[in-house]
Amino acid sequence: MSLDYVKFSGGFEKFMPKEYRDMVEHGPFGKKISVSQMGSFKEILEEHPMCAGCAMTLFIRLAIIAFPNPEDTITVGTAGCGRLAISQAAIPFVYGNYGDQNGVASGLSRGLRLRFGDKPKDVVVMAGDGGTADIGFQQVLHSWFRKERFTTIMLDNEVYGNTGGQESGMTNRGAVLKMAPLGKKFEKMDMLQMAKVAGCAYVATVVPNNPRRVESVIKKAVLIAREVGSTYIQAYTSCNIEYAIPTDKVMEDAKTVENDRYQFTEYVSDEAKQYLTERYGYKDYLPKAAAPAAAIPNKT
Amino acid sequence: MYLVANIDVEICASKSCKLCTQYCPEANTIQYSEAMGTDRGFKYGTAYIAVDRCKGCALCVWVCDTMAKNNAIKMIMIDQLPLAAVTDNIRYEEKTTVAVLSNPMIVIGN
Ligand SMILES: Cc1ncc(C[n+]2csc(CCOP(=O)(O)OP(=O)(O)O)c2C)c(N)n1
Ligand code: SF4
Ligand code: SF4
Ligand code: SF4
Numbered sequence: 001m002s003l004d005y006v007k008f009s010g011g012f013e014k015f016m017p018k019e020y021r022d023m024v025e026h027g028p029f030g031k032k033i034s035v036s037q038m039g040s041f042k043e044i045l046e047e048h049p050m051c052a053g054c055a056m057t058l059f060i061r062l063a064i065i066a067f068p069n070p071e072d073t074i075t076v077g078t079a080g081c082g083r084l085a086i087s088q089a090a091i092p093f094v095y096g097n098y099g100d101q102n103g104v105a106s107g108l109s110r111g112l113r114l115r116f117g118d119k120p121k122d123v124v125v126m127a128g129d130g131g132t133a134d135i136g137f138q139q140v141l142h143s144w145f146r147k148e149r150f151t152t153i154m155l156d157n158e159v160y161g162n163t164g165g166q167e168s169g170m171t172n173r174g175a176v177l178k179m180a181p182l183g184k185k186f187e188k189m190d191m192l193q194m195a196k197v198a199g200c201a202y203v204a205t206v207v208p209n210n211p212r213r214v215e216s217v218i219k220k221a222v223l224i225a226r227e228v229g230s231t232y233i234q235a236y237t238s239c240n241i242e243y244a245i246p247t248d249k250v251m252e253d254a255k256t257v258e259n260d261r262y263q264f265t266e267y268v269s270d271e272a273k274q275y276l277t278e279r280y281g282y283k284d285y286l287p288k289a290a291a292p293a294a295a296i297p298n299k300t
Numbered sequence: 301m302y303l304v305a306n307i308d309v310e311i312c313a314s315k316s317c318k319l320c321t322q323y324c325p326e327a328n329t330i331q332y333s334e335a336m337g338t339d340r341g342f343k344y345g346t347a348y349i350a351v352d353r354c355k356g357c358a359l360c361v362w363v364c365d366t367m368a369k370n371n372a373i374k375m376i377m378i379d380q381l382p383l384a385a386v387t388d389n390i391r392y393e394e395k396t397t398v399a400v401l402s403n404p405m406i407v408i409g410n
Contacts, residue, residue, distance in 0.1 A: 018388060026392035039321035039332030039347060040396050046327065053357025057325035211322040248358035251323065252366070 006071060006090070019046065023090055029071045035062060035211045044070060048088040050081055053247025055254055056155050056237035059208040060085045060126065063153065066218035067091075073122040073222075074112075076105045078136065080128035081162045081239075082155045099135030101125045102143040102152060109150045120226045123150035129170035130160045133189050137169075144198035147229040151221045154191065154232070157239035165242040172261075177242060192265065195232040201272040202231040205265045209254040213264060223280055224272045236262040303375040304354040304404075305330075305361065306384070309346045311372035312364075313337030316344035319368045320360040329353040330360060331385065334396040345396060351378060351404045352386045379405050 006029045022042040045064050050057045067073045073091050077083035079098035087093045096104040105125045112121040132140055132154040160166040165178035169189040176183045195203045202224045204217045221231035238245055238253055245253045273285035324330040334345035364373045383401035391398045
């Protein structure tokens with residue numbers, strides 16, 4: 001949990017695999033890395049068994065690059081496809097039982113604060129829509145009501161992908177899946193509204209066909225969670241297997257779904273706006289020059 | 301045999317937009333090299349594939365054809381590839397990578 005853990009132990013350098021040496025010498029630890037440099041530095045996500053062309057894989061790859069301090073970040077996951085990749089990155093990963101990820105993350109983030117004081121240690125939960133909105137729902141909501149300071153990311157593929165296609169609360173009404181052959185009878189859950197009601201300081205929707213936006217949203221969510229409160233990102237990360245999307249059309253699907261029901265939305269509480277502006281120099285939330293002094297800062 | 305992506309260096313280096321590097325779902329797979337483009341007289345470098353990591357999804361083909369409008373990427377059977385990059389032969393430098401191309405079938409076979 002510091003730059004020290006990505007150094008070689010004395011004398012071991014020549015025995016380490018190439019991937020490890022590349023990561024120590026050319027990885028993102030301790031540097032400011034951005035998606036525009038992709039392909040030119042060693043990423044800390046390694047090979048993993050997620051399906052070819054999976055949009056969730058791409059999102060996880062982008063999210064890990066966007067972590068503001070990867071060397072001080074712990075990810076928390078649960079059953080579902082995403083953990084197959086998240087666990088293969090060179091940052092600590094905690095795997096709880098299915099659905100208890102936000103409970104585990106609550107304890108972890110509190111413990112880290114006791115141990116390290118004000119030194120930021122970021123906790124980021126990444127779990128599927130089933131893990132977040134169904135099985136983990138109670139722990140997710142309670143962590144938000146308690147204003148636990150960590151980031152929750154829903155990898156929303158609108159299905160239980162890892163277990164072969166059951167409907168989840170986040171599946172759209174009418175969707176026919178392998179194990180929901182009659183079509184879903186209920187509406188997709190509005191987790192965004194619930195996050196706001198429960199008091200999250202930052203709530204955003206994002207689709208991985210815009211890597212820079214993914215980067216910006218993740219950075220803000222992680223920074224706000226350091227001090228202000230819970231943050232929630234809901235990412236559309238299609239399952240090409242269960243929704244039978246040809247892999248070369250996965251980004252086309254992401255674009256269609258973005259235009260249809262997954263437009264970019266971002267809610268930032270006033271406290272979070274002030275914090276981002278004062279602490280991290282964000283300019284987006286300053287009052288517009290032409291606006292009268294008393295105007296509420298615009299959200300952009 | 302299976303398909304992997306192959307980037308035509310000449311076509312890519314004429315544009316060198318780096319879009320595909322941001323869209324491949326796999327990490328450390330579409331890499332970028334300054335030298336591979338500038339050595340051939342282009343202003344910028346080129347993207348190329350570490351074929352041992354490529355899962356053959358062709359998502360990058362869509363990105364290059366539709367978003368970059370440059371048609372530089374084609375899917376090719378791995379044993380039909382010309383010389384290609386594999387992870388073991390890629391070196392990282394300050395802002396770029398350097399790849400020594402080889403016959404992937406021999407390298408991966410080893
Ligand atoms: C307590 C418990 N019940 C059931 C399972 C089996 N299980 C593993 S993954 C999964 C579904 C995952 O769906 P989701 O959370 O939407 O993630 P996805 O795989 O779609 O990314 C289930 C039911 C489990 N691991 N633990
Ligand atoms: S089953 Fe679906 S969500 Fe899971 S890795 Fe495969 S494509 Fe991705
Ligand atoms: S998208 Fe096409 S033109 Fe752009 S870097 Fe990739 S291969 Fe080159
Ligand atoms: S085919 Fe898929 S895995 Fe291979 S380089 Fe292209 S996007 Fe990456």
